[in-house]
Amino acid sequence: MSKVQQQENSSVSQQDAEYMFVAERVSKSFPGVQALNKVSLKIRPGMVHALMGENGAGKSTMMKIVAGIYIPNEGQLYFKGQPIVLKSPRDALGKGIAMIHQELNLLAYMTVAENIWIGREPRNMLGLIDHGQLFAQTHALLSKLGIDIDPEVELGSLSIANRQMVEIAKAVSFNSDLLIMDEPTSAITEKEVEHLFRIIAQLKAEGKAIIYITHKMDEVFQIADDISIFRDGHHIVTKTASEFDHNSLITAMVGRELSQVFPKEDVPIGDIALSVKNLGLKGVFNDVSFDVHYGEILGVAGLMGSGRTEVMESLFGINPAKEGEIRFDGRQLKIKSPADAIRSGMALLTEDRKKTGLFLSLSVGENMQIASLPDHCNMGFVKQSEVDELCHQMVGKLKVKTPGLDEIIENLSGGNQQKVLIARWLLNHPKVLILDEPTRGVDVGAKAEIHKLITQLAKQGVAIIMISSELPEVLGMSDRVMVMHEGKVGGILSRAEATQERILALASGM
């Protein structure tokens, strides 16, 4: 951050009432990750302030702090000129800050009206809920926003797009002065986007401030007054929208030099290991075709929700595809379950370590050996010393920091947990290794080691598919890069063709 900016920040005080909201040098870290680093932000009333940046840039973390969901490690927030401390979302709502979440947090079995007013229902003289009044005020709210939904239907019966509209109505119902919208258009159609933009214009006219997170370029230029760019947990720049164009915006988002050294070595590329043709799963992805060769690292880029994880999970039999064909070493394969995929020589390091990877209550050893037990069994009995010996070698090879194989894995750091999961699959000697965000939530040291390991594996002839949200990682490691956009392959770039700008352009469908 420049000196000038710092001086500006420190001069922010209670007098700065021209801003609806000011954040001053806010930091937030999670175990192993500095998600936000001394970020400052100023939001003007009656304006739409867009936040942009790559996945993991810190936008969502920042917004969760503004909405009281996360408590910052340092920094100060000001709302309408007054310093505030937010301890919970309820706190933020009470002060007039509402957030529309990226994931919908609504109750499927309650009515639209109940969802909107939950915890604030109008009550009659006996203290019981006044349903007549409840539906009347919901009706009033929805018609003010021009939303045509019956307040009395169960929310679960609505389409995703309509649920999103209810979520928006709910945020408006708090009469908040600051509304945060985290990718509100990711699940709705063009027509509803227009509707949303009309609502936003209405809110602006009422003098409310809106913070708008999005990945979509065209949308930003259509709606934003101010644009702030985040990168790697830092605030990079804030300008009015008219001062940006497509190119300067992308450059600012990507910005950084390839400072980290990726130990990618050129290795001879072998035959096609896995060939995927016209793979499709209704409503998730369609017509996905690609090959990966032995010794090759195929990077997969794309925004969240672009279908990259879903394609790989489908390939691995977690949610098998309905259309298309998969060929392994030239032979057609039917993969109905992960067990099938493992048997045919595939391995998948899943994206969400906690949800689909770790057995938190089990030991390091048990976590490591679970997938390779079939190879180390005699009449159903595990050859424990044999498999433990292999695990020990893995611990040494991958430099897993653990007191021993019988340490409960929950006590290890994120990076070491990730190494254990990688070791789980290496014990199986896969021919095709799919890595979904292999370095997410991993500290820098472990990250470099994981990169080195991936390169080594490619050298040994393993075909590697690596999904990553970090462009430098994709660019640094991949022989080719497949970019996904809205459930389709946006394009496949060779190492020479791949630049941050081109990947970002393909990923946002430009």
Add this chain to the structure above:
Amino acid sequence: MNQTTTVASLPATKKRKFKLPQEFSILLVLIGIALIFEVLGWVKRDQSFLYNPQGLLIMILQVSEIGLIAVGVTMIIIAGGIDLASGSVVALSAMVASSFAQVVGYDRAIFPSLGGLPVIIPVLMGLLIGAITGFINGAVIVKMRVPAFIVTLGMMVSARGLARYYTGGQPVSMFTDDYLWIGSGSNPVIIFLAVALFFHIVLRYTRFGKSIYAIGGNVQAARVSGINVGKNLIAVYTIAGVLSGLAGVVVSARAQTGQSGMGMGYELDAIAAAVIGGTSLAGGVGRITGTVIGALILGVISSGFTFLGIDSYLQEIVKGLIIVIAVVADQFRKKRAS
């Protein structure tokens, strides 16, 4: 893991700290409770509670019946499920096994023409009944995705009804000597210990056992790791059913009668034994050794109170408290450890 020598001897990792087994704390609780009764015994009755072979045998016999069920329930809970049907399955298998275990020439027998069958027939019938009910539980849970709580609750009610319907509520007795032998002396204890040891080994040293921990620990991760979740779950419920069936055989042989009211409330005692012994209802955590100690704690409490001549209602109150206290203490221990 259990190969401690390997772990300690490898230079790649730090030397392993000596850790007490998880069951150690719960074993101390067992000893503590027994000693309290010992002291109270001398104070109130001027007698030893522990040096009382007759009383202890009765206690251990009772523990064996609950314990047989608890071994199966422990495996189900480790796999992330629950079994409420075990007590009723005890009754049903006791009734069915009994009906095939009657002597020759007893004119009021259920099957007068089938008197004096070799003992293996009634035993297999009891185990088969258990296997069928357990398989149904597992299959409905896995294939129809109904919560285990609901499925086994339904089985609990139906199996009890079937046990009554089988003889119109009449008890069955007049067993062959071979069948009675199963329940005589300390045989039930030997059966229980053999079963507990067998499944202790299964859980710790087989792929099946490790799969059960994995499924209970994180079912999605287990699937991604290539484990056939459905097949393993059905197997666990079937095994637990067989153990309930075995308990039915033992109970009826020991009581020398089969009655449809047998095993009433055993399912909750078995769950309590598992939980006291450190099995987590969240799944993925638990050991047979802990469950055995848990069952012993329940047994010591009830026989201790009987020994002191304390009201049985008061017994229940204390038993309930002990269950909750045991789990609270375990939570504290875990928090301190981490």
